[in-house]
Amino acid sequence: ILNVEQSPQSLHVQEGDSTNFTCSFPSSNFYALHWYRWETAKSPEALFVMTLNGDEKKKGRISATLNTKEGYSYLYIKGSQPEDSATYLCAPGAGSSNTGKLIFGQGTTLQVKP
Amino acid sequence: KAGVTQTPRYLIKTRGQQVTLSCSPISGHRSVSWYQQTPGQGLQFLFEYFSETQRNKGNFPGRFSGRQFSNSRSEMNVSTLELGDSALYLCASSLGFRRELAQETQYFGPGTRLLVL
Numbered sequence: 001i002l003n004v005e006q007s008p009q010s011l012h013v014q015e016g017d018s019t020n021f022t023c024s025f026p027s028s029n030f031y032a033l034h035w036y037r038w039e040t041a042k043s044p045e046a047l048f049v050m051t052l053n054g055d056e057k058k059k060g061r062i063s064a065t066l067n068t069k070e071g072y073s074y075l076y077i078k079g080s081q082p083e084d085s086a087t088y089l090c091a092p093g094a095g096s097s098n099t100g101k102l103i104f105g106q107g108t109t110l111q112v113k114p
Numbered sequence: 115k116a117g118v119t120q121t122p123r124y125l126i127k128t129r130g131q132q133v134t135l136s137c138s139p140i141s142g143h144r145s146v147s148w149y150q151q152t153p154g155q156g157l158q159f160l161f162e163y164f165s166e167t168q169r170n171k172g173n174f175p176g177r178f179s180g181r182q183f184s185n186s187r188s189e190m191n192v193s194t195l196e197l198g199d200s201a202l203y204l205c206a207s208s209l210g211f212r213r214e215l216a217q218e219t220q221y222f223g224p225g226t227r228l229l230v231l
Contacts, residue, residue, distance in 0.1 A: 031216035043118070043222040044204070051217050089157070093216030094170070100145050100208050100215040101170045104157040 006090055006105035013080050014113050020076045021108040023090030027071035031093040034102055035064055035075055039086040047075075047088075080112045116141065118207050118223035126229045132193040135226045139186050139207030145215060146188040148180060151202040151225070160203075163188055164210050192228075200230045 163182035
């Protein structure tokens with residue numbers, strides 16, 4: 001059973017603060033790590049799919065890094081805005097290349113105060 | 115391009131009844147997965163379908179079943195509903211063309227919220 005841990009569970013920051021979250025996962029049989037943003041009453045939105053050790057991805061003010069050898073990924077948000085308020089989920093693939101099955105962490109809920 | 119659609123969006127059933135939920139993937143996508151979201155458990159994998167075949171099944175009782183049609187649309191069925199089946203059911207689709215499906219971006223629908231009374 002894959003154990004995916006995300007920390008912190010929740011985070012309250014002021015507008016303009018930069019923040020980061022952690023996703024820990026078993027490093028064996030790694031194929032990909034997915035990051036999603038899930039705003040209330042909306043569908044989960046894909047942010048990144050990361051596949052290579054040392055991978056870095058960026059989308060606007062959001063970036064992510066990946067360390068497959070030690071089994072963690074960081075998500076960074078630079079200059080948080082109220083619209084960044086959401087739950088951020090990470091999900092490694094389920095240990096096989098030919099399945100799209102994802103194992104989700106419990107998520108980090110970010111609240112950005114104006 | 116239209117996104118993933120799910121119907122119905124909301125559903126109220128009573129214990130013992132059965133329910134069918136529908137998912138239409140993004141046009142051209144061949145792989146469909148289903149997830150259940152409850153407050154205590156987070157997002158849990160239910161099934162994965164690819165070209166009308168179930169590729170993977172999560173750790174759920176046999177009351178949960180699904181299928182995929184030739185047009186890639188998918189349905190899931192829950193029989194003999196229990197109170198604990200109350201949840202948000204999400205479906206996600208991906209292209210299904212890469213040799214490594216694990217690396218494909220999956221696009222989620224808005225979900226069906228099921229309440230079992």
